[in-house]
Amino acid sequence: MTSMNAVRNAALAVGALIGLIGAAATPSVAQTIDKAKQAGVIRIGVMGEQAPWGSFDSSGQNIGYDVDVAKLIGEELGVKVEFVPNVVSARIPNLLTGKVDLQMAVMGMYPDRAKAVQFSKPYAGLKIILLASKKLKIEKIEDARNLRIGVPRGAAQDKAITTALGDIPNIRRFDDDSSNMQALVSGQVDAIGGNTTYKINLDKAAPGNDFEQKVVFNEQWMGICSVLGDEKTNAWLNSFVDKIVADGRLEAINKKWLNASAPEFPKTLEGVPFTVKK
Incomplete structure (x- = not known):
C-alpha cells in the first residue's frame, strides 16, 4: 500500500468513526441497562477465537474469561446474556451501531478508544x-x-x-x-x-x-465498554466491577482462566476516564 493510499484510508476510517460516535450519542441508544431489563436480554460482545478470553467449546457454547464475567452481568441484572462473537476490527463499530449492548471482547483501555466508547473500571489485565x-x-x-x-x-x-x-x-x-x-x-x-x-x-x-x-x-487493562454518555449504565458497571472484586468472584475467574490471582487494578489511567464526563 502506498503512503498516499494509507493516508486516504486513515482519513476515511476517522470520518466513519466520527459518524458512528455521533450516532451513538443519540438518545435512542442511551440507558442500555434499562433497555436490557425491559427486554430480558443483554447482547454482549466477546471474542470468538481468542482463548482464554472468548472462544467456543466442542458443543459450540461460548467460553472464556470475558464470557464468565458477562454471565455475572446477566445474573446481577436478572436477564439472559446473548453473546455476539467479534473480530478485532469490528469491536467498536459493533457497539456504536447497536449490534451489541456492551463490548467485552478484550477491550484494552487506551486514550484513542476512550474518545469513541465509555470504559468502566478495569476488570482484567495482560x-x-x-x-x-x-x-x-x-x-x-x-x-x-x-x-x-x-x-x-x-x-x-x-x-x-x-x-x-x-x-x-x-x-x-x-x-x-x-x-x-x-x-x-x-x-x-x-x-x-x-x-x-x-x-x-x-x-x-x-x-x-x-x-x-x-x-x-x-x-494492558481491559474495561467493559458502553456507549458514550450513558451515565446510568456506566455507573452500574462500575458498581458491578467493585462487587465482583470484593466478593472474590473475579479472583476465581482469574485463577480459572489465567492460572493467576487477580492483579491490583489501577485507580486511574491517563486519558481514559472510568466515569461519564458531565
Whole structure:
C-alpha cells in the first residue's frame, strides 16, 4: 500500500468513526441497562477465537474469561446474556451501531478508544508482547525490524509495533488473533505481536514449539465498554466491577482462566476516564 493510499484510508476510517460516535450519542441508544431489563436480554460482545478470553467449546457454547464475567452481568441484572462473537476490527463499530449492548471482547483501555466508547473500571489485565522462536535473538523491537511480523489488524500490538518501527512493509496484518497465530506456526511470519495468553493457544496449536516472549510493549487493562454518555449504565458497571472484586468472584475467574490471582487494578489511567464526563 502506498503512503498516499494509507493516508486516504486513515482519513476515511476517522470520518466513519466520527459518524458512528455521533450516532451513538443519540438518545435512542442511551440507558442500555434499562433497555436490557425491559427486554430480558443483554447482547454482549466477546471474542470468538481468542482463548482464554472468548472462544467456543466442542458443543459450540461460548467460553472464556470475558464470557464468565458477562454471565455475572446477566445474573446481577436478572436477564439472559446473548453473546455476539467479534473480530478485532469490528469491536467498536459493533457497539456504536447497536449490534451489541456492551463490548467485552478484550477491550484494552487506551486514550484513542476512550474518545469513541465509555470504559468502566478495569476488570482484567495482560501484557502486550512480541513472540518468536528461541532461535531468534530479539532483545528490543528494533532487532525485529527486518523480520516478517504478524499482528491482528487494529489491535494494541499493531499500534505498538507500528509506533516503534513505522508502517514498514514487512508488518503483516491479519483479521483476527487465530489467523495471526497460525501465520507464526506455519512460517508465514517470523514473529507476532500478541499478548501473554497467546502462548497458551500456541502450545495447543503446536505442542512442543519453541516460541517465547521477546519484548514487552506495555501492560494492558481491559474495561467493559458502553456507549458514550450513558451515565446510568456506566455507573452500574462500575458498581458491578467493585462487587465482583470484593466478593472474590473475579479472583476465581482469574485463577480459572489465567492460572493467576487477580492483579491490583489501577485507580486511574491517563486519558481514559472510568466515569461519564458531565
